[in-house]
Amino acid sequence: MIAPDWNLDEAPPFVFHHIGYACRAIDKARVPFEALGYRQEGETFADPIQGVAGCFLVGAGPRLELLENLSNSNTLTPWLDAGVSMYHFAYQVGRLDEGVEWARKRRGKLMAPAAPAVAFDGRPICFVMLPGRLLIEFIQGPA
Numbered sequence: 215m216i217a218p219d220w221n222l223d224e225a226p227p228f229v230f231h232h233i234g235y236a237c238r239a240i241d242k243a244r245v246p247f248e249a250l251g252y253r254q255e256g257e258t259f260a261d262p263i264q265g266v267a268g269c270f271l272v273g274a275g276p277r278l279e280l281l282e283n284l285s286n287s288n289t290l291t292p293w294l295d296a297g298v299s300m301y302h303f304a305y306q307v308g309r310l311d312e313g314v315e316w317a318r319k320r321r322g323k324l325m326a327p328a329a330p331a332v333a334f335d336g337r338p339i340c341f342v343m344l345p346g347r348l349l350i351e352f353i354q355g356p357a
Contacts, residue, residue: 226305226316227307227308227312227313227316228305228306228307228312228313228316228352229305229306230276230303230304230305231277231304231305231306231353232270232276232277232278232279232303232304233276233277233278233279233300233302233303233304234278234279234281234300234301234302234303234304234349234351235278235279235280235281235299235300235301236281236282236290236293236294236298236299236300236301237280237281237282237290237294237299238282238283238294239282240258240267240268240269240280240281240282243280243282243299244269244271244280247271247273247278247280250273250274250275251273251274252271252272252273252274252275252278253271253272253273254269254270254271255269255270255271255272255277256269256270257269259332259333260284260332261284261331261332261333262284263329263330263331263332264289264329264331264332265283265284265286265287265288265289266281266282266283266284266287266289266290267281267282267283267284268280268281268282268333270333279304279333301349302341302349302350302351303348303349303350303351304339304350304351304352304353305350305351305352305353306352306353306354306355307352307353307354307355308354308355309354310328310338310339310340310352310354313340313342313350313352314340314342314352317342317344317350318342320344320345321344321345322342322343322344322345322350323342323343324340324341324342325341325342325343325349326340326341327340328340328354331353334353334354334355337353337354337355338354339351339352339353339354340352
């Protein structure tokens with residue numbers, strides 16, 4: 215049974231953007247996705263605030279964001295050490311507070327407050343954890 219706080223009749227205030235994929239080395243992780251027809255979208259980026267470098271891939275499936283730790287960072291280490299690669303779903307939302315409020319109504323917890331993101335031209339992002347350890351990234355922008 216679905217808990218009443220999920221309110222499946224309410225349309226979410228966001229649209230899907232990508233799945234975040236943690237890896238130790240982007241160049242190695244990209245190879246199997248290229249075999250599946252994925253190609254890089256845009257330039258590779260480095261984001262010192264987030265502690266990651268990354269790139270987006272597009273293909274026959276959902277957009278992917280391959281991410282690796284910057285040399286002085288361990289942002290992704292807990293996920294990688296646990297053997298988890300696909301670790302977040304990302305959605306664009308008109309205002310971050312709309313996404314956070316949607317998540318809080320569903321017992322979500324803010325994990326990382328709003329911060330500008332290099333991958334999105336400085337637009338702010340934040341992360342929330344939903345029950346079941348589902349990590350969601352909200353990207354401020356058109357929804």
